[in-house]
Amino acid sequence: MDGRTIVPATLLLVIACGDSTPAEDLTDDLADDADTGTSEGTDEVESESESDTGPIAESLAHEIDISLVEINQGIATPIVVAGEWIGPNDRNAQIVGNRDSLLRAYWTITPEFEPREILARLTLEPPGEDPVIREQPLVIDQESFAGDLSRSFTFDILAADMRSGTNFSISLWEVDPAFAALPAPELPPISPRDGSIAPIGIQPELLTIKVVLVPLVANWPNCSTEVPIDEVLGRFHDSLLMKNPTQTVELAVREQPVVVDAAPVSFWTLLPAIQQARVDDGAEPNVYYYGIVDACTYELAGFGGMAWNIVSDEKTADFERVAVGLYLANDLEWTTDTFVHEVGHLQGLFHVECPGKDAAGPDASYPYEDGVIGVWGFGIRDFELRSPTAAHDFMSYCYDGNWTSDWTWSKTFNRVRTLTSWDAEDGGGPSQPQGTLLIGMLGDQGGEQWWTIPGEIPATNLARDRVHVRAFAGDEVREPNATWHRPPEGDATIVTVELPGAAMPDRIETFAGPPAVWQPRAIDRD
Numbered sequence: 001m002d003g004r005t006i007v008p009a010t011l012l013l014v015i016a017c018g019d020s021t022p023a024e025d026l027t028d029d030l031a032d033d034a035d036t037g038t039s040e041g042t043d044e045v046e047s048e049s050e051s052d053t054g055p056i057a058e059s060l061a062h063e064i065d066i067s068l069v070e071i072n073q074g075i076a077t078p079i080v081v082a083g084e085w086i087g088p089n090d091r092n093a094q095i096v097g098n099r100d101s102l103l104r105a106y107w108t109i110t111p112e113f114e115p116r117e118i119l120a121r122l123t124l125e126p127p128g129e130d131p132v133i134r135e136q137p138l139v140i141d142q143e144s145f146a147g148d149l150s151r152s153f154t155f156d157i158l159a160a161d162m163r164s165g166t167n168f169s170i171s172l173w174e175v176d177p178a179f180a181a182l183p184a185p186e187l188p189p190i191s192p193r194d195g196s197i198a199p200i201g202i203q204p205e206l207l208t209i210k211v212v213l214v215p216l217v218a219n220w221p222n223c224s225t226e227v228p229i230d231e232v233l234g235r236f237h238d239s240l241l242m243k244n245p246t247q248t249v250e251l252a253v254r255e256q257p258v259v260v261d262a263a264p265v266s267f268w269t270l271l272p273a274i275q276q277a278r279v280d281d282g283a284e285p286n287v288y289y290y291g292i293v294d295a296c297t298y299e300l301a302g303f304g305g306m307a308w309n310i311v312s313d314e315k316t317a318d319f320e321r322v323a324v325g326l327y328l329a330n331d332l333e334w335t336t337d338t339f340v341h342e343v344g345h346l347q348g349l350f351h352v353e354c355p356g357k358d359a360a361g362p363d364a365s366y367p368y369e370d371g372v373i374g375v376w377g378f379g380i381r382d383f384e385l386r387s388p389t390a391a392h393d394f395m396s397y398c399y400d401g402n403w404t405s406d407w408t409w410s411k412t413f414n415r416v417r418t419l420t421s422w423d424a425e426d427g428g429g430p431s432q433p434q435g436t437l438l439i440g441m442l443g444d445q446g447g448e449q450w451w452t453i454p455g456e457i458p459a460t461n462l463a464r465d466r467v468h469v470r471a472f473a474g475d476e477v478r479e480p481n482a483t484w485h486r487p488p489e490g491d492a493t494i495v496t497v498e499l500p501g502a503a504m505p506d507r508i509e510t511f512a513g514p515p516a517v518w519q520p521r522a523i524d525r526d
């Protein structure tokens, strides 16, 4: 048993996601920004208007154009560039329905532009409903800048209004009657330029990420701790939500903790218990299990966490959706970043390379140098911007300015969409795996654990990590499916064998692939 005690789960406590209140905060926050940006000019112009003899006809703004319109739900996604609408298939990333969003419009001005107040008019046309017009006045005295919310026209769109099929148009208008009286501008500052009302291009799919946190109780000499889970729940929820293209994050806490009563030398000794908890709970295939432990240390064998694998999007990979990480009482941000990073591996993400950090197996197709995120990021819960050249992708080891790139966003969108779609399938619920898996966890510094669970090896794993083995059980010799892989972090190797028949093999020999002879001794966990 290696000093581990496993207590079966009886109940899961689900915490509220609390999506509505922060959204209202977003509205207030942005309203404050808009007030600040326009306080100098609005009243003055109104009093001038009132003193005029008659109403001035409306006029589009002069010597200014809309250079770019984008939606930001976490990362910037341009939808109009220089007047030309960008269709969903030509974008850097997907726009999620029913998620709080910013619509930002940037301007460019000619040398002749005189600083003054300009009005942006946004038309939103929900499917089958009358258009809603929103206006935002702004004093413009310099070029716009993506790194400052007050230097773009910035409209918040709450989740309920981000519906698939919603169309938009945005245009700039004169506020000062003297400018409104000028001849119409040659280049109408309207996006899209042709004056059409174009689709925002909002994805229609349901998108949910489900995670069960498994508290680990440390109970060995010189370390007796329990993780104060309430301290991290809100952070975990908001960080996962902000960095992932999802509508909701369902974060639950396993009521029964896992008690660890021998000091772990590495995370690989903890990971089996998290997987066993997942099996014992009969978790649905799309649920991630994350163990969290205060191990009275800043690292175990040089790492802060460990995910089972770079996990595929197959239901049969359910048993791999497990990870474990440290809780650091004096660094909850690091604790949270580690959680999002390890879940990222379970979402199929490889590492992203960044300077001075040696993350194993970085993804060579990552498009930006030094692991930076490449586009402006924005947090829909903390309302902060992230620089495209200073913030780093959360799959890198550069935790400074830890955020998501549009590249990672696009990948995780597909993953969240696939896993969420399983909820709607007939016979949803726990999978009924055929067969039995024999799993071996082999530490680089010695030590190993073997155990069995119901399951089969996912096809992706067989294609990627197949190892040819012979399993000897008495007189019987078989060649079962087997894989051999390294977890993305950590100092261990994981062997997975589809058990041929009911008999536990006496030994397993590889005959193609890594040379080894294993003598598994499956652990009876009951």
Ligand SMILES: [Zn+2]
Residues within 6 Å of the ligand: 341, 345, 351, 488, 489
């Ligand atoms: Zn990693």
